Amino acid sequence: MAEHFDVLIVGAGISGVGAAYYLNQHNPGTSYVILEAEKSYGGTWWTHRYPGIRSDSDLHTFGYSFKPWVGPPIATAEEILNYMGDVIKENDIGPHIHYRHKITDASWSSADALWTVTAKNLETDESRQFTCNFLYMCQGYYRHNQGYMPEWDGVADFKGQLVHSEEWTDDTEYAGKNVVVIGSGASAATIVPAMAGVAKHVTMLQRSPTYFRTGRNAIEIAEELRTLQMDEEIVHEVTRRKIMYEQAAFTEMCIKKPDAVKKLLLGNIQELLGPDYDVEKHFTPSYRPWRQRIAFVPDADLFKGIAAGHASVVTDEIDRFVENGILLKSGEVLEADLVVASTGFNMNIMGDIAFSIDGKALDWHNTVTYRGTMFTGVPNLAWVFGYFRASWTLRSELVAAFVCRTLNHMKAMGAKSIEVALRPEDQGMEILDWMDEEDFNPHYLERAVPLLPRRGTKRDWQHTQDYWREKDEFPAIDLNGSEFVYQGAKRSDIAAE
Numbered sequence: 406m407a408e409h410f411d412v413l414i415v416g417a418g419i420s421g422v423g424a425a426y427y428l429n430q431h432n433p434g435t436s437y438v439i440l441e442a443e444k445s446y447g448g449t450w451w452t453h454r455y456p457g458i459r460s461d462s463d464l465h466t467f468g469y470s471f472k473p474w475v476g477p478p479i480a481t482a483e484e485i486l487n488y489m490g491d492v493i494k495e496n497d498i499g500p501h502i503h504y505r506h507k508i509t510d511a512s513w514s515s516a517d518a519l520w521t522v523t524a525k526n527l528e529t530d531e532s533r534q535f536t537c538n539f540l541y542m543c544q545g546y547y548r549h550n551q552g553y554m555p556e557w558d559g560v561a562d563f564k565g566q567l568v569h570s571e572e573w574t575d576d577t578e579y580a581g582k583n584v585v586v587i588g589s590g591a592s593a594a595t596i597v598p599a600m601a602g603v604a605k606h607v608t609m610l611q612r613s614p615t616y617f618r619t620g621r622n623a624i625e626i627a628e629e630l631r632t633l634q635m636d637e638e639i640v641h642e643v644t645r646r647k648i649m650y651e652q653a654a655f656t657e658m659c660i661k662k663p664d665a666v667k668k669l670l671l672g673n674i675q676e677l678l679g680p681d682y683d684v685e686k687h688f689t690p691s692y693r694p695w696r697q698r699i700a701f702v703p704d705a706d707l708f709k710g711i712a713a714g715h716a717s718v719v720t721d722e723i724d725r726f727v728e729n730g731i732l733l734k735s736g737e738v739l740e741a742d743l744v745v746a747s748t749g750f751n752m753n754i755m756g757d758i759a760f761s762i763d764g765k766a767l768d769w770h771n772t773v774t775y776r777g778t779m780f781t782g783v784p785n786l787a788w789v790f791g792y793f794r795a796s797w798t799l800r801s802e803l804v805a806a807f808v809c810r811t812l813n814h815m816k817a818m819g820a821k822s823i824e825v826a827l828r829p830e831d832q833g834m835e836i837l838d839w840m841d842e843e844d845f846n847p848h849y850l851e852r853a854v855p856l857l858p859r860r861g862t863k864r865d866w867q868h869t870q871d872y873w874r875e876k877d878e879f880p881a882i883d884l885n886g887s888e889f890v891y892q893g894a895k896r897s898d899i900a901a902e
């Protein structure tokens with residue numbers, strides 16, 4: 406027998422737990438369940454275990470709007486898990502979560518206006534079935550516990566240990582060892598300083614450089630407000646607003662004056678590493694600032710490790726692995742006892758779930774997204790895909806409020822299903838791939854483009870990276886608009902609020 410819920414949430418990461426909070430607050434009486442493949446909540450912060458694991462967003466905006474963050478802005482995974490644990494406890498979300506339930510299939514029946522979801526209980530290997538009216542996809546964007554590992558020649562000859570940062574386990578030794586970290590993103594920039602001074606030496610091996618920002622792990626306005634003994638609710642809200650305002654201004658400056666921003670970022674690094682350091686070679690990316698996420702390095706610890714000689718950066722390409730390390734294209738051999746591949750993700754398109762609509766397999770690439778959240782031809786489903794330039798959670802909360810409003814609207818209308826469809830005025834609109842490469846182009850997204858839904862040229866039919874506009878646009882969406890098609894509605898004249 407399938408168990409039935411009004412809403413089924415996929416994943417108990419920051420998005421899924423936030424979704425449950427919003428349902429509790431805005432849709433009392435709505436039954437929901439969260440199915441989570443892992444043994445515990447936290448998603449990213451539960452599965453990543455590598456040394457130094459921390460956020461690179463501030464927790465005032467990565468944390469929820471409704472739960473003040475009271476610690477330093479850049480937080481460890483453990484601190485984030487504790488915070489999420491408090492949210493779960495304070496809002497009685499725990500009993501709604503079924504852990505170790507990996508969803509494999511989801512099929513929509515138009516006749517019943519229901520999703521049937523099959524999940525495998527990873528403890529017992531049994532399959533369980535659930536039905537739900539609305540499927541709320543909070544599954545994140547990459548496969549947990551299985552990072553992207555390029556195929557290098559000679560790996561079998563390597564006598565040391567090779568591990569992907571996403572698959573790091575606590576028993577991996579690095580003290581006193583020669584470590585090479587392959588990669589230049591936020592994870593590599595976290596692992597290198599965490600190991601510097603403990604390992605014999607840490608080398609960050611990158612094919613191409615990344616932009617970094619540095620700063621104190623503190624936010625002045627939060628400190629000031631606390632000195633004035635303001636309530637944490639006020640500290641949180643004011644600090645959030647200030648951060649969001651400054652981020653929007655910074656993004657605008659990146660777009661309007663990329664050369665000035667580049668000069669600012671690189672000048673800072675030159676100052677930290679000294680005038681003789683080759684910043685041009687190791688820290689000057691070929692792309693405009695903001696086409697990929699700019700990693701934040703709190704207290705400049707990465708650069709302090711390099712300046713102290715505990716760590717170094719090599720910008721080169723891997724020719725092959727050899728017995729004692731990595732042979733580079735330049736002919737140099739980087740000796741290594743341990744190689745950590747921090748080489749990115751394998752995208753998990755919609756939780757790697759096999760979807761079908763009325764018995765027909767669903768190819769997401771044939772759908773067009775409505776604001777990166779709903780999809781043409783896919784009823785009663787919303788997807789959370791957060792921001793990359795701003796904190797992910799800012800978007801997951803916008804989507805949560807939208808989903809709650811939609812469910813209430815459907816209830817008021819007596820509608821059994823909602824689906825988005827291109828309007829007459831959208832006919833003939835050019836349909837493009839998911840991401841505008843000019844705007845944002847990380848490699849894992851590029852690899853996944855053939856599997857991702859597509860977008861139109863109008864804003865409504867795109868996933869944008871623009872919180873500053875979306876924070877006003879999402880609450881203003883008219884649910885009576887002609888892009889929304891309802892089935893089974895008894896009334897169609899209900900106000901959208």
Ligand SMILES: Cc1cc2nc3c(=O)[nH]c(=O)nc-3n(C[C@H](O)[C@H](O)[C@H](O)COP(=O)(O)OP(=O)(O)OC[C@H]3O[C@@H](n4cnc5c(N)ncnc54)[C@H](O)[C@@H]3O)c2cc1C
Pocket residue numbers: 415416417418419420421440441442443447448449450453459460461462463467506507508509543544545546547549592753755756757758789791792793795796797798801
């Ligand atoms: C190391 C690291 C650091 C990051 N730091 C930041 C940061 O500082 N700021 C920022 O904005 N973003 C950051 N990100 C991006 C980050 O992933 C998101 O911000 C956020 O944590 C995603 O939350 P989520 O709940 O949407 O997804 P996730 O954290 O990915 O959680 C999704 C959950 O869904 C579960 N799930 C997936 N598929 C299924 C299925 N089929 N069945 C059952 N369960 C399923 C997974 O097990 C997982 O627990 C970081 C990412 C990484 C990898």
